[in-house]
Amino acid sequence: MEYYSSLGWKGLQSRVALFTLLYSFMNALSATTLYLLGEVRVDVYVSLNILAYYISYAILRPHTSSRRVRVLNGALIALFIVIAGYRVYEVLTH
Amino acid sequence: MDFTTRYSSQRLGDCDMTSRLLILGLNIVVLATLLGAYGLIVGDNGLVGVSASMGLVGGILVIYSSAPVEPSISSLVSYTRTLVNAVTSTLEDLDLLDSKLCSIRKRDLYLLVFSKVPCPSRVDPGIGFTGGSPYLAIPIEPLSIETPGLSSELSDKAIEDQLRSILVDELSICKSVRVESESGFYRVQIIGLHEQLREFVKYPVDPYTMITLSTITQITPMNCTRLINRVNLPDGILLVTRVERVAE
Numbered sequence: 575m576e577y578y579s580s581l582g583w584k585g586l587q588s589r590v591a592l593f594t595l596l597y598s599f600m601n602a603l604s605a606t607t608l609y610l611l612g613e614v615r616v617d618v619y620v621s622l623n624i625l626a627y628y629i630s631y632a633i634l635r636p637h638t639s640s641r642r643v644r645v646l647n648g649a650l651i652a653l654f655i656v657i658a659g660y661r662v663y664e665v666l667t668h
Numbered sequence: 669m670d671f672t673t674r675y676s677s678q679r680l681g682d683c684d685m686t687s688r689l690l691i692l693g694l695n696i697v698v699l700a701t702l703l704g705a706y707g708l709i710v711g712d713n714g715l716v717g718v719s720a721s722m723g724l725v726g727g728i729l730v731i732y733s734s735a736p737v738e739p740s741i742s743s744l745v746s747y748t749r750t751l752v753n754a755v756t757s758t759l760e761d762l763d764l765l766d767s768k769l770c771s772i773r774k775r776d777l778y779l780l781v782f783s784k785v786p787c788p789s790r791v792d793p794g795i796g797f798t799g800g801s802p803y804l805a806i807p808i809e810p811l812s813i814e815t816p817g818l819s820s821e822l823s824d825k826a827i828e829d830q831l832r833s834i835l836v837d838e839l840s841i842c843k844s845v846r847v848e849s850e851s852g853f854y855r856v857q858i859i860g861l862h863e864q865l866r867e868f869v870k871y872p873v874d875p876y877t878m879i880t881l882s883t884i885t886q887i888t889p890m891n892c893t894r895l896i897n898r899v900n901l902p903d904g905i906l907l908v909t910r911v912e913r914v915a916e
Contacts, residue, residue: 605721619717
């Protein structure tokens with residue numbers, strides 16, 4: 575919170591700052607809720623984190639052309655597909 | 669008039685934010701690692717999940733700290749507008765609106781020269797006369813890049829990599845860059861221009877042309893890069909350049 579308070583309202587107007595705020599908030603909420611519900615599967619935490627990232631990204635669109643961000647987006651969607659695919663495979667084989 | 673120097677100093681304000689983001693991200697990664705280790709020791713998979721999630725947040729913040737932020741674009745737009753206004757009126761006064769544009773390296777000094785004489789050899793920063801024609805020479809400070817070695821033959825791939833590194837990765841002002849070379853000519857195709865900078869390509873000077881010319885001059889063994897033609901494309905620009913050697 576110190577980071578955001580030091581940025582002030584002007585800093586928060588930046589989409590990147592707003593994106594990090596929204597993403598961190600959604601992630602803190604989902605992780606806390608899952609932990610309090612007694613969830614022990616690590617991939618559930620990670621997949622909800624990725625969902626929170628994409629929801630925040632779709633709402634605020636902080637970057638569109640930076641190569642690092644494009645690579646990150648690709649890596650996260652690949653990780654999400656692997657996790658979802660593994661869960662589907664698990665359901666089908668049991 | 670020193671476009672890139674002033675632009676770089678403006679970017680220092682953005683560095684403050686990105687360095688804070690980097691420190692925040694690294695701190696979160698360290699905390700996540702400690703929490704994950706504790707979770708593994710006590711056998712709490714829930715804590716491991718929380719730490720994995722935290723670690724991902726930290727990693728994403730670290731990556732975003734290295735990406736250009738919006739104020740960089742805003743300051744680039746602001747200084748480009750100032751430069752375009754100043755240069756356009758000066759070129760009108762000097763009757764140089766139909767002049768040739770080139771980038772010249774004189775020892776450690778890089779100049780963007782508007783003149784009716786292609787690649788004039790004796791120019792100094794500012795306004796002057798060479799070869800019976802007036803010229804306008806703007807000192808520029810090229811963005812720092814790794815030069816592949818001035819003595820080596822310059823390939824179109826090397827130029828493409830450098831331009832992509834600056835325009836796409838560093839400044840994020842276009843989506844892709846393609847370079848083709850043919851007997852001393854380099855055809856630089858810049859696609860996906862930033863919407864706030866697109867309007868400047870119709871003026872005598874724009875950031876894409878400036879950066880392209882100065883970058884080629886910086887890494888080429890020759891000391892002059894001349895703009896032969898500039899063509900506006902539906903979603904980009906095509907710059908045809910030629911590298912030459914002029915007497916310093």
